[in-house]
Amino acid sequence: MPTPAASIAVAHQRQWHALGMLCALGLGLAPIAPEVCAALRTLVGADAAALFWLDAQGRPEGFFHEDSPAEVQDLFLNEFERLFAGPGEVNVHTLARADGPRIGRLMAPDAQYLRSNSYNLLVRASGHQHTLDLRVEAGGRTRAIAMLFRASGAGFTDQDAVLLERASGWLARAFAGPLASLPSQVSPASPVGHVVLDAAGQRPLFADEAAAQLLRQANLPGLGLHAAAHVALPPDLRGRLGVARPGDSARIAVPGGWLDASLSTLHPLAGGTAQHLVTLRLQRASGAHVVARVLALPLSPLQREIAVLAGLGHARADSLRLAGVGEAALKKHLRAIFAATGASDWDDLARWLQAS
Incomplete structure (x- = not known):
């Protein structure tokens, strides 16, 4: 009968293999974020994990966090520039810069960080005390930040940092391009959502519950809707989704896949005003589905x-x-x-x- 230590070693080997196969799909980290966070948390030993994928300026384009409260997620998405990007804030944008250590910058934080909004309104407000961070670089720039959290007790060690750094090569591989051209698939459980816009001012007039659900799951900047009792969409929703004119469509990497958005014209009834319709649906990564079946x-x-x-x-x-x-x-x-x-x-x- 295997010893507990041997069983843990086998489980960890399986997690490393899962991480390798998922990242080798070359889909980026957003479509496989839930699986990657689970693997990193298990391998290093943490209470929670998060991934932030970045634009060319090192600003967060989206994120996946395993257990932060809805209010905290909304605060990050809607108030990043106002609350978390000022002087003294060590945030995702700061960690993305190449002038600091690639791993472990927050393992032994200074007093300034412990007084910052980033720590008090995001990290501590999520029930976390200790953080281990990793900058993921590919193609000559920072592509993502990975973070592990512990709620209390002992902080992360140098050995933990070595384990997380071991994963950095695989995480970078996720940005190397697709391993195969297997098309994405519409999830059978994914609803089709609709948002009606005023054609003149392009302001959102109505969103059905399916659209609200898809936008909550997308975790896009300016679209923090997790804690809202009533969905209040920003007036520039069309621009945030990348659909400027009727006939346009866009595909945005989000946790678990891609959010497909398209804009079309609604023909008004007699005497009615012109309106536009944004149609939303979630595309799942078929490759991630294949990997999950193989791992079982x-x-x-x-x-x-x-x-x-x-x-x-x-x-x-x-x-x-x-x-x-x-x-x-x-x-x-x-x-x-x-x-x-x-x-x-x-x-x-x-x-x-x-x-x-």
Whole structure:
């Protein structure tokens, strides 16, 4: 019977493999943020994790936080410039700069940080006391900030920092471009939301509950709606979603996938005023779905990698090069994969893994 230490080691090995396969999809961190946060929290040992993905100026484009209160999330999204970007604030934008340490800047914070709005209104207000931060760099700039939190007790150690830094290569790999062209899929559970705009001033007039739900989940700057009893959309909603004129569409990376937005014209009734319609829907990452199905199978790490290649739409012949195995070894591993999935051949395996 495995010892507790051995069982923990196996679980951690599985988490490292999960993190590697997810980031190797090359989708960026937003579509896989929930899974990545769970893996980092487990591997290092923390109470919660958060990811912030950044624009070219190092400003947060969006985020995913596992357990911060709704009011705190809204405050960050709606009041970042006013409350958290001033002198003395060590925030996501500050951590993104290359003139400081890449990891662990907040492990031993100074008195100025402990007096800051960033600490008192965001970190401490979320029930956290200790923070371990990592700057994720790719393509010559900072692409994301990863943070781990502990509520109380001992702070993070140098060993914890080494573990998180070990993940930095995989996190950077997420920005290297897609591993395969498998299309995203509309989640069956995802609603289609609608927002009606005044065509003249483009101000939001009405949003249905599905639209409100999608915008809450999106965690976009200026759209902090988590704690609001009544949805109050900003007057520049159209610009924030990137749809300027009827016929425009945009795709925005959000936690768990992409928010698709499109703008069209509503034809008014006789005597009515012209209006526009924003249609919203969530696209899930099919690759992340494939990885999740593979991770649930009783396979070796190499067998999982081979199975993922099938699920991502690669040809069987390509798997020899991509997995780095010979024909005889591939046949052996495929027998185990087919036995675990019930698939009869490579194409059948791909269909099984891609099925929702």
